[in-house]
Amino acid sequence: MASTLGTASPQRASRTSRWAGPGLIAPFAIFYVIFLVGPLIYTFIAGFFNGSLLKTGMGDWVGFTNYGDVLADSEFWRTLGHTLWFTVLTTIPLVLMALVLAILADRFVRGRWFIRFAFFAPYVIPSAAISLIFLWGILADQTGPAFEVVQWFGITPPSWLGDPNWAMYSIAGVTVWWTLGFNFVLYIAALQEIPRDVHEASAIDGAGPWQRIRHIVVPMLARTTVLVVVLQIVASLKVFDQIYMITGGGPDGSTRPTLQLIVDTGFTDGRTGYASVVSLFLFLVILAFSLVWFAVARRNQKES
Amino acid sequence: MTSLTDGATTVTAPATDTPAAVPDRRIDSEKLFNRVALGVLIAFALLWLIPLVYAVLISVRPTSEVLADPSSWFTSNPTFDAYDSLFDKGNILYWYANSFITSALTTVITVVAASMAAFALSQVRFRFRQGVNMLLLAGIMIPMQVLMIPQFLTLESAGLLNTYWGVVLPQVPNVVAVFVFKTFFDGIPRELIEAARADGAGWLRTYWQIVMPISRPAVSAVTIFVFVHVWNNFLWPLLVVTDPEMMTLPVGLNSVQDAFGVPLPQLMASAVLGAIPLLVVFALFQRRIVSGIAGMGLK
Structure with a gap:
């Protein structure tokens, strides 16, 4: 093929070509197999054994016992419920707010640096720093700014993180603040690819700004929106950091996500078989959504 | 404003x-x-x-x-x-260094390994290329977080807990990086590659001396994305690093609040110190970082 075209020594070129492809892929493939494919197979197999972190080896074969235990464990369903509820609570505002703010920001040329900095800055801050600011500062009982502001309106604020009815909403709010910039930037990038004359043509046609946004800009962002929604759902399903550090899954386990159940049962209790089955179920939930991402990535690759 | x-x-x-x-x-x-x-x-x-x-x-x-x-x-x-009191306690300088070393190591290895693989998938013809391409692309659906137990056991048996390599190695197979490179390489004119080959350059030399020097945008996008990702990763270093002097910045910051009765100004100061490095980098290279991150998400 390409390698034999105009080459001085075709034999040499085709021979290197035969090994060049696999050879160049090998370094990445080795990491891929050791740290992704292998562990995935292990997770699948370990679910059938009663392994422990404390002793070497897989443990004893227990058939579907772990599966039965997990499915009968109300705490598994509860954490899965928290994870899904968190995903709903974060995905909706994170997509809608990013869309609206990006469309508004796209109308302005100067000052863009400031707007982008304000929204994107929290995203590059480690979750640990975010957690410190909100747990001990912004959301603190009695003394935190969020408490004070609500009190100005003559309402007695709840304990944002101590009240089981409020903790998940508080965590979702922190997450929206923290990660909005990522979706905002994806939308800004997509908006910049819409040609200016699309706006101008419709403005001359007499369409007002609101109609232009609704009937022209938002439909043109449909593909980006699919991607943003999928990436957001996948990211939200993997929630751990901010919950672990801010509420520790509490109060009364009311914010504990599935990933924390895996860490607690797998690493704290050392029950690798049980934790593997929970991992596999969480993987299947994430897979359902990332299949859409896969399809989008494949289509993009074919088009380019 | x-x-x-x-x-x-x-x-x-x-x-x-x-x-x-x-x-x-x-x-x-x-x-x-x-x-x-x-x-x-x-x-x-x-x-x-x-x-x-x-x-x-x-x-x-x-x-x-x-x-x-x-x-x-x-x-x-x-x-x-x-x-002052945070710096006096001493560990925060280790955390900065550890975060920098692990992020830089992961980034360098990922850029090299992922670009080589992408170059092969994009420019070299060989058997099973399509199959390998699909197999790698499927990797974007595997979240590292559900594989922590086997990854941990692998590193434990290799004696890599509490080491830089323990933090670095599992974060190298970043499939998105391969596809950012591949999309970029697919856009390189065939004539350029063929001319280099006609001059007798081997595939490895074509990759390193012809393709990589003109692929700066892809390299910087992947570099930024991987570096930020590893710098901010919390869960994985939390599991593999327990020695306070080996902790990365996020894990170290988390340990600050575990100590009882830390005064509020110190908690906020540690948050500020944790936020500063990437905020400064971001303020300096905003345009590039934003387009890099956007590119990683979209392609």
Whole structure:
């Protein structure tokens, strides 16, 4: 093929070509197999054994016992419920707010640096720093700014993180603040690819700004929106950091996500078989959504 | 912020030439819309900055003042005592170094391994290329977080817990990086590769001396994305690193609040110190970082 075209020594070129492809892929493939494919197979197999972190080896074969235990464990369903509820609570505002703010920001040329900095800055801050600011500062009982502001309106604020009815909403709010910039930037990038004359043509046609946004800009962002929604759902399903550090899954386990159940049962209790089955179920939930991402990535690759 | 001017004025400009086509009402609604849009944007941008400003302000308040009046934001006697005592405890300098070393190592290895694989998938023809391509692409659906137990056991048996390699190695197979490179390489003209091959350059040399030097945009996108990702990763280093001097910045920061009775200014100061490195980098290279991150998400 390409390698034999105009080459001085075709034999040499085709021979290197035969090994060049696999050879160049090998370094990445080795990491891929050791740290992704292998562990995935292990997770699948370990679910059938009663392994422990404390002793070497897989443990004893227990058939579907772990599966039965997990499915009968109300705490598994509860954490899965928290994870899904968190995903709903974060995905909706994170997509809608990013869309609206990006469309508004796209109308302005100067000052863009400031707007982008304000929204994107929290995203590059480690979750640990975010957690410190909100747990001990912004959301603190009695003394935190969020408490004070609500009190100005003559309402007695709840304990944002101590009240089981409020903790998940508080965590979702922190997450929206923290990660909005990522979706905002994806939308800004997509908006910049819409040609200016699309706006101008419709403005001359007499369409007002609101109609232009609704009937022209938002439909043109449909593909980006699919991607943003999928990436957001996948990211939200993997929630751990901010919950672990801010509420520790509490109060009364009311914010504990599935990933924390895996860490607690797998690493704290050392029950690798049980934790593997929970991992596999969480993987299947994430897979359902990332299949859409896969399809989008494949289509993009074919088009380019 | 008052210097914000609307790009949309250029849009309505032609309207003044043809008043019949666009009534004044339209121009008014355009202006009104822009004002509202600007107001909403600035309000949200300021709201978004409040938590950061708050952390900085509290971090320079003297502890005695915070105890006396915990809800105030301001002080007339700003002090760096909180920062001093954090540096005196010593570990934060290790955390900076550890985060930098692990992030840089992961980034370098990922850039090299992923670009080599992408080059082969894009330019070299070999058996099973399509199959390998699909197999790798499928990897974007595997979240590292559900594989922690086997990854941990692998590193434990290799004796790599509490080492840099323990933090670095599992984060190398970043499939998205391969596909950012592949998309870029697919756009390189075939003639360029064929000319290099005709000159007798082997595939490895073609990759390293011809393709990589013209692939700066892809390299910088992957570098930024991987570096930020590894720098901010919390869960994985939390599991593999327990030695305080080997902790990365996020894990170290988390250990600050585990100590009982740490004064608020110190907690905020540690948050500020945790935020500063990437914030500074971001402020300096905003354009590149934003387009890099956007590219990683979209391709």
